[in-house]
Amino acid sequence: MTDIALVRVTFDTAAEADRIARHAIGERLAACVNIDRPCTSIFRWRDVVETAEEVTATFKTTITLASALAERIAALHRYDQPVIESWPVAVDTAVAQWIDDATHA
Template sequence: MNDIALLFSTFPSRVEAERVAETVLTERLAACVNILAPCHSIYRWQGAIERGDEVPALFKTVPQLAGQLRDRIAALHPYDLPTIEAWPVSAAAAVSDWIAAETG
C-alpha cells in the first residue's frame, strides 16, 4: 500500500464540480475526480442555520501536490468560503503509481 491524497469539496451544482474537475485534471494536479450524487447540506453560516443541495467531489492526487491542488480548487470555487478537506489514504501500489504518472 502506498499513500495518496484525497481531497473532498462540495459544489453548488454538477456543472461547477465538472468545471473545476476538468481544470485541475488538465493542469495535472489530480489524476481523477469522482463527482458524487447530490446531497442535502445543513450548516451554520453567518449566524443562521442554512440548508442547500450540493454536489460532492473527491479529488485524487499525490501527497506532494495536495496543497497546490487545494489552493487551485479554492481559486476556482464559486463559494466565498469553500470547504476543502484533505486526507492521506492508502491505495494499492498500482493505483498510486497511476496517480503519480498522471500528475507527473
C-alpha cells in the first residue's frame, strides 16, 4: 500500500465546489474530486451558533502536493476562513500511480 492524501473542504454551493475542483484538476494539484450531496453543518462563528447547508468535496492528491492544493483552495474559496482538512491514506499501488500520473505533467 502507498500513501496519498485526501483533502476535504466544505463549500456553500455545489457550483463553487465544481469550480474549484476543476481548477485543482486543471492545474494538476488533484487527480480526482468527489463532490457529495448537501449536508447540514452546525458551527460556532463569531460567537454565534450557526446552521448552514453545505457541500463537501474530497480531493485526491499526493502527499507532496497536499499543502499546495490547500493553499490554492483557500485562495479560490469564498469563505473568510475555509476549513481545509488533509490526511494521508493508504491505497494500492495502481491507484497511487494513477494519482501520481494525473498530478504530474
